[in-house]
Amino acid sequence: MLPHANAVALKLKALIMIDLYTWSTPNGRKVSIMLEECGLEYAAHAIDIGKGDQFKPDFLKVSPNNRIPAIVDHDTGLALFESGAILMYLAEKTGKFWSKEPKAHWHTVQWLMWQMGGVGPMFGQVHHFVKYNKGKAPYAEDRYLTEAKRLYGVLDKRLGEAEYLAGDYSIADMATWPWVSRYEWQTIDLAAYPNVLRWYKAIAARPAVEKGYHVPVRQPGIPMPG
Numbered sequence: 001m002l003p004h005a006n007a008v009a010l011k012l013k014a015l016i017m018i019d020l021y022t023w024s025t026p027n028g029r030k031v032s033i034m035l036e037e038c039g040l041e042y043a044a045h046a047i048d049i050g051k052g053d054q055f056k057p058d059f060l061k062v063s064p065n066n067r068i069p070a071i072v073d074h075d076t077g078l079a080l081f082e083s084g085a086i087l088m089y090l091a092e093k094t095g096k097f098w099s100k101e102p103k104a105h106w107h108t109v110q111w112l113m114w115q116m117g118g119v120g121p122m123f124g125q126v127h128h129f130v131k132y133n134k135g136k137a138p139y140a141e142d143r144y145l146t147e148a149k150r151l152y153g154v155l156d157k158r159l160g161e162a163e164y165l166a167g168d169y170s171i172a173d174m175a176t177w178p179w180v181s182r183y184e185w186q187t188i189d190l191a192a193y194p195n196v197l198r199w200y201k202a203i204a205a206r207p208a209v210e211k212g213y214h215v216p217v218r219q220p221g222i223p224m225p226g
C-alpha cells in the first residue's frame with residue numbers, strides 16, 4: 001500500500017471505534033439502534049446466521065456462544081457478546097439511555113432483564129413454532145403464544161403507567177421494541193394492546209431506530225399496523 005493510502009486507511013480505522021457483528025434480527029437490531037442513538041462510529045459486519053457464518057472461527061473468537069450480536073470496542077479493547085450486556089456497556093460508555101437516578105436506574109435494569117429472560121426467549125419460540133413450523137407441534141404453539149400474549153399484557157399495563165418502560169426512553173425500550181416489531185410473525189394484533197401500540201409507533205418514528213433497523217442489510221420498511 002502507498003504511504004498516503006496507508007495513512008488514510010489508519011485514519012479510517014481510528015474513526016471506526018466499534019466493530020458490530022450482527023444480522024437482521026431483533027437481537028442484532030437492539031445494538032445497531034443503540035449505536036445510532038448514541039451517534040457512535042461503527043462498522044457493521046454481516047454474520048449471515050442462515051448460512052452458518054456464526055460458526056466461523058474468526059467470529060467465534062469474539063462470540064464463543066456462536067450468536068449475534070457481538071462488538072469489539074477498539075477504544076477500550078473490549079470484545080462483548082450478549083445483547084443486554086452490550087446495551088449496558090454502551091450506555092455506561094456514553095452516559096446515555098440509562099438513568100443514574102437510583103429508581104429509574106434499577107427500573108431500567110429490571111425491564112431489560114424482563115426482556116432478556118422473558119420476551120426474547122419466549123417470542124423466539126413463537127417465531128420457531130408458529131411462524132416457521134406451523135402445525136408440527138400444536139402444544140408448543142399454544143404454550144409459547146399464550147406466554148407471549150401474557151407478556152404483551154404485562155407490557156401494555158406498564159406502558160399505561162409510564163411513557164417508556166423505565167420512565168424515559170432507555171436501553172430497556174431498545175431491547176424490547178425490535179421483538180415487538182415482529183408482531184406479524186407472532187400473529188399478534190397490536191390494536192389489542194393500545195399502550196404498546198402508542199409506544200411502538202413513537203419509537204418507530206425515531207430517526208436512529210429507522211437507521212438501526214436496516215443494519216446490516218436494508219429490509220422492507222418497519223412493519224406498521226394500519
Ligand SMILES: N[C@@H](CCC(=O)N[C@@H](CS)C(=O)NCC(=O)O)C(=O)O
Pocket residue numbers: 025026027028049054066067068069081082083084120
Ligand atoms: N441472549 C442472546 C441471544 C442471541 C441470539 O439468539 N442470537 C440469534 C439471532 S437473534 C443467533 O445468533 N442465532 C444463531 C444460532 O442460533 O446459531 C443475546 O441477547 O445476545
